[in-house]
Amino acid sequence: MAVIHRTSVEPSKLELLGSWLPARPWYRGAGEPQLVTSGGFRLDDPEGAVGMEFIVVTDTSGAEATAYLVPLTYRGAPLDGAEHALVGTMEHGVLGRRWAYDGCHDPVLVAQLLALVEGRVQAQDQNISDAPDREVTSSYTGEGPAAPVPPLPATPATDDQEGTTLPLPHGALLHLCRVLQPAGNGNPLPPQGAAGHIAGSWQGLDGARARGLFATLRTGTPNPG
Template identity: 65%
Template sequence: MAVIHHTTLTPSKVELIAGWLPTRPWYRGSAAPVLEKSGGFRLDDPEGEVGIELMVVTDTASPGRTAYLVPLTYRGAPLEGAGHALVGTMEHGVLGRRWAYDGCHDPVLIAEALALIEGRTRAQAQSVTGAPDREVTRSCTVAPLATGGFTPKPADDERGTRLPLPGGTTLRVHRVLRPVPQNPPLPPRGAAGHVASGWPGPDGARLRAVLMVLDAD
């Protein structure tokens, strides 16, 4: 179980993301974003080495407020061969220097995201150690997903991130979140699996969306 340290981060996660976000092809803004942390959840690394967080940030500078899903991993040393996926480094008040990566390129996050889709692990609260996040919902209709020895090779475009998986399935990560009225949000028709959750809107209402979809090819 990951222990959440309530301490200082320099720069903050939001500051780190704000500098990285405009480099992504799915970024909707026309200028530098003005971000606020809106929500998200964590997953546990079974080895206890890698921090895993799926963060929702909202760009308040874009018309209509745009919410983005940013999966991140936090490591105590660089991830070999993943320099292109580095979001940046931070100084953690307890753990020292941390390397933050776009989690779609990190095999630990992908393995745990698939475990979540299959129901083999549970989403954890973003800021409370040992507390499950009961708002996160999931489904899966396919056989167990093998990820042993798998190196993620995601592709970003204007629609988000596509990640081919062993066995002929594809994980689609919705980077720009589109709120839906259903509670809980339902997966697209024909999807082999999904993850959905919610975050607070500007008027205090809960916004909900599908975050990830598993497609069977």
């Protein structure tokens, strides 16, 4: 169970993301982001060593506000072979130096994200220890695991203008939606043809709650649904 510490973090997560986001292929802005936190959730590491947080940030710098989903892992030491995925380092008031990574390149987060799709774990509240986040829901229509469960091999995640694709063993693909779109208007929940999905909610700038797709799972064989 992840313990949420009420303490200082320097630099802040928004400061780290403000420097990192503009270089992402899926970033829609044209300049320096102006970010606000709009929601998110956490997952627990079964070994208790890696912090995992899915942050929804809204960029207000453009003509239209854009909400992004950013999974981060927090580690007490560098992750071997993941230098390209380092978002930055921060000083945590309780835990000391932490290395923050794009979680799509961290095998611990990939394994737990797959477990969330399949309903084997529960999303946790972003700000309260030992409290499930009931707004995060998932579905899975497959029989048995979609891919071998931990340990997973190193995942060669790839980014494009729409999001991040995480290849899994046996031809399965886990796709993370980086640019969030409210459900409806051509964005169905659950998505057509997917073997599994994760959906969640975030806060709009007008104060209303939006809900949409966070991730989809497509298996190596056609899914009749």
